[in-house]
Amino acid sequence: MRAVVQNDKSRARITTAVAGSAALALAASTLLTGCSGDPAPAHGQGGPARPLDPRARQAAEHARLAAAARRWGLDDVPLTPPAPPAKKPAIAPRDGFEVDGQEEEGLPPVFTTVPTRKKVVFLTIDDGAEKDPAFLRMMSELKIPYSAFLSDYLVKEDYGYFRRMQAQGVTLNNHTLTHPYLPGLSYEEQRDEICGMQAVMKEQFGKAPTVFRPPYGNYNGDTLRAAKDCGIKYAPIWDEEVFVDHWEYRDWDRSLHPGDIVLTHFRGRDDWNGTMVDDMRRFLNKVTREGYAVARLEDYL
């Protein structure tokens, strides 16, 4: 109980501070993204409504995003990602993360960062325990792309929630049927976990994914062979993990790099001291502050 009260207090404080700096935040982000900030041209009174010209449309969209950022308590407006690359980067396994037969058998690569020089990171969200409607509203109003890695034992409680997510443009990917420690299972058992989830996703969401993440980031050669056999082409894991109250880093330099894949989970107050919205606020504030935009992982695969 005490923890909840503290949390609410600190949130109220943040919200107040943010409201005060809203005008500054808008001005700063206008500079960063090259929006002109010019007001939309006034329409003649009583004349026929004309569509906004591109500059005015951009300014209006920017104002809309700034208002959404204020509403969700962000320190600043999230940066707009660059257009998807015309030529997709070649994805190789991270050094030391390949398995025997990786190249010869064309097994799906396990990687933590997408090769790019652009200042983008990729947000990936796992499992599916928490189904928070406010999270869906937040991400759609702020236009933040992300990819979901779903495990059936959690999402089957409410496939409809994830269909709404999919309708907002989110790609749903495979995270097994029951979230086991895969290297402890036989090839056949691993194949059942991965192909079984492919079948569920085809049935529930209309499409079997080509992207799969092994639970806990643990896998062996059989995992990647089974995944390939189930139609999987990529097995991204992550370079950073964000929690509602802290970050964890895979690399010694403890910092974000261009193309990094960031992991978080569909979790709420049952699992940690905050909501999905609190978690996303922490994530977005840090990446924006460090000059990164959030891009769509599947645009680079």
Ligand SMILES: [Zn+2]
């Ligand atoms: Zn998981």
